[in-house]
Amino acid sequence: MGALMVIFSLQPKQKRKRRDSVEDELELSAVRHRPEGLEQLEAQTRFSRKELQILYRGFKNECPSGVVNEDTFKDIYSQFFPQGDASTYAHFLFNAFDTDHDGSVSFEDFVTGLSILLRGTVQEKLNWAFNLYDINKDGYITKEEMLDIMKAIYNMMGKCTYPILKEETPRQHVEIFFQKMDKNKDGVVTIDEFIDCCQNDENIMRSMQLFENVI
Amino acid sequence: MAAGVAAWLPFARAAAIGWMPVASAPMPPPPRDKRHTRDELIILNVSGSRFQTWRNTLERYPDTLLGSTERDFFYHEETNEYFFDRDPDIFRHILNFYRTGKLHYPRHECISAYDEELAFFGIIPEIIGDCCYEEYKDRRRENAERIQDDEDNENGNDVTQLDLTIRQSMWRAFENPHTSTMALVFYYVTGFFIAVSVMANVVETVPCGTGSRAKEMSCGERYALAFFCLDTACVMIFTVEYLLRLIAAPSRYKFVKSVMSIIDVVAIMPYYIGLVMTDNEDVSGAFVTLRVFRVFRIFKFSRHSAGLRILGYTLKSCASELGFLLFSLTMAIIIFATVMFYAEKGSNSSKFTSIPAAFWYTIVTMTTLGYGDMVPKTIVGKVFGSICSLSGVLVIALPVPVIVSNFSRIYHQSQRAEKRRAQKKTRLARIRAAKSGGANAYLQYKRNGLLADAEEEASKEAGKALVCKVNPTFETQHHHLLHCLEKTTNHEFVDEQTYETSCMEVSMVKPSTSRSSSVSSSPHGLTSCCSRRNKRKSFNVPNSNMTAGRRGSVQELSTIQIRERPLSNSRSSLNAKFEETVPLNSEQQPYITAAIISMPTPPVTTPEGGDSASSPDFLQSNIVRVSAL
Numbered sequence: 001m002g003a004l005m006v007i008f009s010l011q012p013k014q015k016r017k018r019r020d021s022v023e024d025e026l027e028l029s030a031v032r033h034r035p036e037g038l039e040q041l042e043a044q045t046r047f048s049r050k051e052l053q054i055l056y057r058g059f060k061n062e063c064p065s066g067v068v069n070e071d072t073f074k075d076i077y078s079q080f081f082p083q084g085d086a087s088t089y090a091h092f093l094f095n096a097f098d099t100d101h102d103g104s105v106s107f108e109d110f111v112t113g114l115s116i117l118l119r120g121t122v123q124e125k126l127n128w129a130f131n132l133y134d135i136n137k138d139g140y141i142t143k144e145e146m147l148d149i150m151k152a153i154y155n156m157m158g159k160c161t162y163p164i165l166k167e168e169t170p171r172q173h174v175e176i177f178f179q180k181m182d183k184n185k186d187g188v189v190t191i192d193e194f195i196d197c198c199q200n201d202e203n204i205m206r207s208m209q210l211f212e213n214v215i
Numbered sequence: 216m217a218a219g220v221a222a223w224l225p226f227a228r229a230a231a232i233g234w235m236p237v238a239s240a241p242m243p244p245p246p247r248d249k250r251h252t253r254d255e256l257i258i259l260n261v262s263g264s265r266f267q268t269w270r271n272t273l274e275r276y277p278d279t280l281l282g283s284t285e286r287d288f289f290y291h292e293e294t295n296e297y298f299f300d301r302d303p304d305i306f307r308h309i310l311n312f313y314r315t316g317k318l319h320y321p322r323h324e325c326i327s328a329y330d331e332e333l334a335f336f337g338i339i340p341e342i343i344g345d346c347c348y349e350e351y352k353d354r355r356r357e358n359a360e361r362i363q364d365d366e367d368n369e370n371g372n373d374v375t376q377l378d379l380t381i382r383q384s385m386w387r388a389f390e391n392p393h394t395s396t397m398a399l400v401f402y403y404v405t406g407f408f409i410a411v412s413v414m415a416n417v418v419e420t421v422p423c424g425t426g427s428r429a430k431e432m433s434c435g436e437r438y439a440l441a442f443f444c445l446d447t448a449c450v451m452i453f454t455v456e457y458l459l460r461l462i463a464a465p466s467r468y469k470f471v472k473s474v475m476s477i478i479d480v481v482a483i484m485p486y487y488i489g490l491v492m493t494d495n496e497d498v499s500g501a502f503v504t505l506r507v508f509r510v511f512r513i514f515k516f517s518r519h520s521a522g523l524r525i526l527g528y529t530l531k532s533c534a535s536e537l538g539f540l541l542f543s544l545t546m547a548i549i550i551f552a553t554v555m556f557y558a559e560k561g562s563n564s565s566k567f568t569s570i571p572a573a574f575w576y577t578i579v580t581m582t583t584l585g586y587g588d589m590v591p592k593t594i595v596g597k598v599f600g601s602i603c604s605l606s607g608v609l610v611i612a613l614p615v616p617v618i619v620s621n622f623s624r625i626y627h628q629s630q631r632a633e634k635r636r637a638q639k640k641t642r643l644a645r646i647r648a649a650k651s652g653g654a655n656a657y658l659q660y661k662r663n664g665l666l667a668d669a670e671e672e673a674s675k676e677a678g679k680a681l682v683c684k685v686n687p688t689f690e691t692q693h694h695h696l697l698h699c700l701e702k703t704t705n706h707e708f709v710d711e712q713t714y715e716t717s718c719m720e721v722s723m724v725k726p727s728t729s730r731s732s733s734v735s736s737s738p739h740g741l742t743s744c745c746s747r748r749n750k751r752k753s754f755n756v757p758n759s760n761m762t763a764g765r766r767g768s769v770q771e772l773s774t775i776q777i778r779e780r781p782l783s784n785s786r787s788s789l790n791a792k793f794e795e796t797v798p799l800n801s802e803q804q805p806y807i808t809a810a811i812i813s814m815p816t817p818p819v820t821t822p823e824g825g826d827s828a829s830s831p832d833f834l835q836s837n838i839v840r841v842s843a844l
Contacts, residue, residue: 054254058222080227093230110226117229125232132233146237153234177237198236207235207242211228 033066035107044108045115052111059107067104070094084158092152096132118211125208126195140188141181146174258296259310264303265296272313279337281313305332312338320347326354364632365639385463402519405456409515412449415442416509450486453479453512475518482512525629529622536621540614544581547610551577551603558596565592576600581607660694 035041041052060066062076070091077090097105097113116124131137135145150170157165181189181197198204235242257273259266259281276282291298299306305324309332312318320329320343333340343351379387388398419435419442435442457479464470485505492502517523530537552573559567566589567573576589580603591600 055225058225061222076223077227077230080224093233096233114226114229117232118225126236129233129236133236150237153237173237173239176239194236203238203241204235207238208232210235210242210245211232 033106035066041108041111045111046119047111047115055111055114056107059110067106068110069104073105081156081158083160084156086156088148088152088155092132092135092149095135096128122199122205122208123195126198127191130191130194140190141194142188143174143178146177146189147171150174150177259306260291260294260296260298261301261303261306262299264306266306266310268310268313275313275316276338281309281336285337301335302328302332305329309333309336309338312342317344318342318347319344320351322350326351326358330355361631361635365635382463383465385459386465389460389463401456405452406516406519408449408452409512409519411445412453413510413513415445415449416506416512446486449512450483453483453515457483475515478511478514478517481508482515485509521629522626525625526622529618529625532625533618533621536614536617540611543610543613547581547603547606548574548577551581551599551606554599555591555596555603558599559591559593562592562596567591567596577603580604582611583608657694657697661698 035056038049038052041047042049045052047055059068062068063072068076073094074087074090077093078086080086094105095101097109099109099112113128116128120128130141133141133146133149135148147170150173154165154170154173159165178187178189180201181193183193183197254269254271256267257270259268273281273286280286286297289297289299305321305328308319308321318338318340330340340351388395388401392398392402419433421434422431423434423437457476460476460479461467461470470476485508488505489502517527549570552570555576556567556570556573559565559573567576572589576591579586579589580600583604585604591597
């Protein structure tokens with residue numbers, strides 16, 4: 001009787017194993033990525049050799065395979081925000097970093113993005129931010145896109161906030177944003193409106209310089 | 216947060232630029248970046264193996280030795296590195312902890328060595344990763360058990376004879392038969408009687424040839440009186456033993472609850488119940504049943520056999536596996552019995568009259584006994600019968616290895632305990648010899664008063680004590696230290712024997728004071744005193760002048776005795792007295808105590824030190840009460 005049970009249970013496992021092995025093979029082949037040489041990266045980005053070395057060491061430590069896929073990215077980013085759920089925002093960030101849209105962020109993408117954020121001109125930074133908000137990359141930020149971004153940002157806060165987070169807070173925030181940014185009131189924000197408006201805002205200008213010395 | 220992820224913090228901060236345009240309030244100023252220094256490599260030299268890592272890596276955990284300023288204590292300026300005189304193999308794992316944030320436990324390392332290294336480097340073991348935590352905990356528990364075992368044994372053996380009351384010594388005799396000959400005798404006697412009683416119970420039922428009547432009688436009926444007397448004797452012995460144990464038990468309530476005492480009671484109860492009940496025909500059936508319980512006497516053997524105890528303990532600890540075995544067997548029996556019953560229902564004159572009747576067939580088949588008193592006749596029945604026997608083998612074979620491995624583990628544990636006990640004796644003997652070797656060395660040094668000799672003697676003594684040669688410089692410095700201590704306290708070091716004898720002496724000194732006033736006139740009295748005392752041990756007299764003459768015959772270097780001060784002022788009078796009394800005892804012991812000689816004169820407590828060149832230390836002002844080194 002026990003033998004019968006054993007025989008029956010063996011069957012499905014074999015099928016599963018066959019499927020898994022094919023996937024494993026695929027993964028093995030895709031996993032090794034080596035970045036371009038140090039000189040090339042030095043030329044492409046605004047980081048010095050030393051800084052690139054430090055960045056790469058940290059990158060490689062966490063992602064030994066050389067590329068970050070979205071899950072790992074979400075994982076890493078979530079560790080910085082333990083109270084809330086950072087996965088949505090990490091998703092948008094991932095898309096912003098993954099400039100060639102191949103589903104993974106290699107070290108070059110990573111470093112290029114960082115170069116803009118940390119060493120770029122204000123124009124470049126604002127460009128990058130616009131790119132982040134424009135989820136479908138069509139050149140316009142709609143209210144829905146902005147709402148998504150806002151909700152993602154508020155999600156990172158988690159439940160335990162003071163004052164208590166209400167349902168309509170992101171929506172109100174989006175309204176304020178659009179009132180400020182949307183000059184011609186057509187319901188969307190274009191890149192020029194965005195950059196214009198930001199450059200006229202003291203606070204935003206000042207805060208753009210905040211993270212210069214992060215590396 | 217994992218250590219590696221900390222490297223991504225710059226990225227997270229940079230990505231925060233994405234919030235800036237939507238921010239509703241101005242941002243706080245960034246923190247001042249304290250460390251503007253470049254990250255540098257730190258060299259850690261651990262017993263010659265050089266490890267290098269970034270300073271930042273180490274400073275991830277600032278509450279450990281390597282991560283805090285505590286490592287500056289180990290900085291070695293000449294070579295510009297941090298030197299640790301520790302085990303490099305284990306250090307590898309500790310450094311990996313800094314790098315990866317996970318602490319692993321290597322299986323081949325000794326648990327106490329590993330714990331020591333962790334403690335040294337200030338890492339708490341609780342952060343060991345899940346992959347290695349089980350193993351670590353297991354090994355730690357084993358180690359703790361071993362230490363606990365050792366302590367228990369030590370405590371058990373340390374109790375000296377003098378401290379126990381009658382009750383405690385009785386209990387000790389019962390529990391450890393090898394402690395005294397009486398206990399051993401008792402042990403064997405009870406064992407013998409258990410065997411006799413069990414044999415009698417067995418032989419009672421053997422048919423013993425035709426008696427006066429036609430039918431066969433069992434031996435029990437033929438020699439009823441003999442067996443009754445034997446039974447009475449055995450039960451009396453068991454009762455006495457039980458009562459003695461009850462009296463001697465430190466906690467009577469606990470004793471009564473224990474398994475062994477219950478077995479004892481069950482073993483002797485049937486006899487008493489039989490005595491009380493008369494030979495009534497109605498209750499004789501019940502009486503016969505009671506006699507069955509006499510077989511429990513065989514369990515009394517578990518006090519005598521460690522193997523039996525281990526078996527019992529194993530069964531107890533495998534209770535869950537046994538329960539599982541029983542449960543699965545019951546399930547299978549019911550299933551197969553039902554199937555067989557319905558399969559055989561069709562055939563006529565089948566033995567499978569009911570499902571419970573089929574239970575017997577199923578059990579006999581599953582355990583592969585196959586008596587053959589019930590066999591299936593139909594084809595379906597035979598098919599299911601064969602499946603039944605095949606599955607029976609499987610079901611029984613599965614839990615058995617678990618029980619076997621449990622038994623093996625417990626058995627090996629007890630073996631280890633036995634081995635440790637045996638080794639402990641030699642270990643303790645070695646330690647004692649080493650200790651006395653050290654003491655001898657010092658006392659020898661004192662007598663000689665020369666460094667060079669002391670070195671020789673020290674190494675000779677040390678060699679005798681099975682200890683490897685000690686460092687001479689260390690020895691001399693150590694001796695000097697002991698000497699200083701002696702001077703400080705105005706006492707001296709002696710060895711155990713002489714200490715004990717001096718204890719005895721002092722207790723005997725008072726009564727003999729009156730007698731010793733006539734010591735010069737009555738040598739016999741002195742002889743009797745001395746001989747009585749000398750029967751115990753031989754000891755030297757460290758009389759300064761005497762030693763010069765007596766040193767040649769010193770057998771035991773350890774038997775130097777310090778005692779009450781020679782009570783006369785002049786050494787010559789002391790010598791005279793000594794010379795006088797030496798011939799009295801020379802046949803027995805070459806030495807006598809100075810105390811006995813010098814008792815008559817009133818005690819004078821003037822130090823005579825400084826007069827004798829060789830050993831001023833021997834002249835003391837007080838009675839010395841110091842223990843050996």
